[in-house]
Amino acid sequence: MTTLTDRYVWAAVRTVPEPQRSGLEPEIRELIEESVRARIDAGDPVPAAESRALTELGDPERLAAAYVDRPLTLIGPRYYLDWWRLLRTVALIVVPISTAAVLVAQLLVSNDLGGAIAGAVSTALGVTVHLAFWITLVFVIIERTGTPGPGAAWSPDALPDVPDLSRRSRLPDLIASLVFLVLLAGVLLWQQFVPGVRDAAGGAVPVLDPKLWSFWIPWFLGLLAAEAVFAVVVYLRGWSWSLAVMNLGLNLAFAVPAVVLWIDGRLLNPGFPAAVGWDQGAPEAGGVIGAGIVATVLVIVTWDVVDGFLNARRASGAPVRRPALHNR
Amino acid sequence: MADDDDLIAGHLQELRRGTVVLACLTRLRIPDYGYALLEALDALGIQVDANTLYPLLRRLEKQGLLTSEWNTAESRPRKFYRTSPTGDALAATLSADWDRLTASLHRISEGELP
Numbered sequence: 001m002t003t004l005t006d007r008y009v010w011a012a013v014r015t016v017p018e019p020q021r022s023g024l025e026p027e028i029r030e031l032i033e034e035s036v037r038a039r040i041d042a043g044d045p046v047p048a049a050e051s052r053a054l055t056e057l058g059d060p061e062r063l064a065a066a067y068v069d070r071p072l073t074l075i076g077p078r079y080y081l082d083w084w085r086l087l088r089t090v091a092l093i094v095v096p097i098s099t100a101a102v103l104v105a106q107l108l109v110s111n112d113l114g115g116a117i118a119g120a121v122s123t124a125l126g127v128t129v130h131l132a133f134w135i136t137l138v139f140v141i142i143e144r145t146g147t148p149g150p151g152a153a154w155s156p157d158a159l160p161d162v163p164d165l166s167r168r169s170r171l172p173d174l175i176a177s178l179v180f181l182v183l184l185a186g187v188l189l190w191q192q193f194v195p196g197v198r199d200a201a202g203g204a205v206p207v208l209d210p211k212l213w214s215f216w217i218p219w220f221l222g223l224l225a226a227e228a229v230f231a232v233v234v235y236l237r238g239w240s241w242s243l244a245v246m247n248l249g250l251n252l253a254f255a256v257p258a259v260v261l262w263i264d265g266r267l268l269n270p271g272f273p274a275a276v277g278w279d280q281g282a283p284e285a286g287g288v289i290g291a292g293i294v295a296t297v298l299v300i301v302t303w304d305v306v307d308g309f310l311n312a313r314r315a316s317g318a319p320v321r322r323p324a325l326h327n328r
Numbered sequence: 329m330a331d332d333d334d335l336i337a338g339h340l341q342e343l344r345r346g347t348v349v350l351a352c353l354t355r356l357r358i359p360d361y362g363y364a365l366l367e368a369l370d371a372l373g374i375q376v377d378a379n380t381l382y383p384l385l386r387r388l389e390k391q392g393l394l395t396s397e398w399n400t401a402e403s404r405p406r407k408f409y410r411t412s413p414t415g416d417a418l419a420a421t422l423s424a425d426w427d428r429l430t431a432s433l434h435r436i437s438e439g440e441l442p
Binding site for chain 2: 067
């Protein structure tokens with residue numbers, strides 16, 4: 001018996017469970033010997049015949065897997081779709097919630113925006129990796145131990161609704177956007193002209209720093225007007241990739257100055273905390289309010305941008321081959 | 329061009345996949361060992377790789393369609409397979425279906441409409 005054959009046989013049988021090895025070894029040995037004999041009969045030189053025959057038989061582990069019906073896929077077609085759906089569903093629920101929770105909690109504790117974002121990003125990555133690993137591990141075990149048969153039963157009840165891309169379906173979004181924008185603009189103006197808080201002398205105390213009227217409050221009001229125009233355009237033309245990018249730009253134009261102003265301490269009227277009775281010596285109170293506002297802005301902005309891209313994808317994924325979508 | 333060859337090879341492989349089982353069950357009514365079966369099939373134009381055929385024979389044995397016996401009388405031990413009565417019945421069923429499909433395909437190619 002030559003070494004090459006012995007090594008091949010060992011490489012094959014060591015990958016199958018112990019009890020099956022004694023049955024498998026003579027079969028693989030016979031297979032190799034007969035393949036070598038056939039090559040020698042066909043005129044191959046003796047030393048090369050063994051090597052060539054083994055090359056032809058291929059990876060010993062693959063051969064052994066064929067003998068014992070071991071799957072050579074991590075998750076086969078039977079469970080792939082169940083795995084993919086579960087992973088997607090759980091990730092879409094758990095990752096945003098845990099990320100937002102970490103972001104808000106860190107902002108409340110530290111007031112350090114960069115650190116909070118870094119913590120949220122590392123949480124998102126860690127949670128995603130953990131979810132993917134553990135869910136996949138469970139399915140790999142099911143794949144190898146599960147009873148044969150079809151995976152989860154499917155019925156037509158599970159069919160998704162065809163997305164309604166008609167203009168009429170976008171009307172509620174338009175109304176909600178316009179109402180929200182008008183309310184926001186109203187709040188910006190109201191806090192200046194009809195303040196609910198007055199100082200000791202009876203004068204009005206706005207929430208936002210009045211110095212912002214030189215540029216930033218008009219900027220935000222202008223952005224709100226632009227957002228309103230944008231909402232009408234989306235209503236008329238439907239979502240597209242370019243509109244989603246424009247949405248991203250509008251949101252950045254709003255969020256970046258707001259966050260920067262808050263970090264620089266230029267957002268709130270310096271007289272406001274005193275006027276509402278917050279202890280001047282306890283900056284945490286103002287900090288907590290500010291952090292809450294900034295976290296809320298970030299969550300809303302992120303959601304709005306993501307929603308824009310999701311809508312764009314949904315709209316672009318509605319090809320001509322689906323006549324149900326032609327009723328625009 | 330190479331893509332075309334791959335395409336054709338892939339479809340041929342699909343078409344031939346089940347026929348190896350039928351050929352084995354039919355041919356092993358006379359007991360034989362793996363490599364002799366492979367050479368016999370090859371001579372008849374039914375090509376199958378050794379690393380496919382050997383595991384297949386073992387699987388068919390596990391399913392009760394073949395029985396086996398080690399022949400140690402000669403210089404090297406060889407595992408001889410033989411079609412079991414169950415395997416024989418399956419071969420008859422598969423063979424009848426093969427004939428039916430052949431007839432159907434001929435009728436289609438001759439332009440017969442249902």
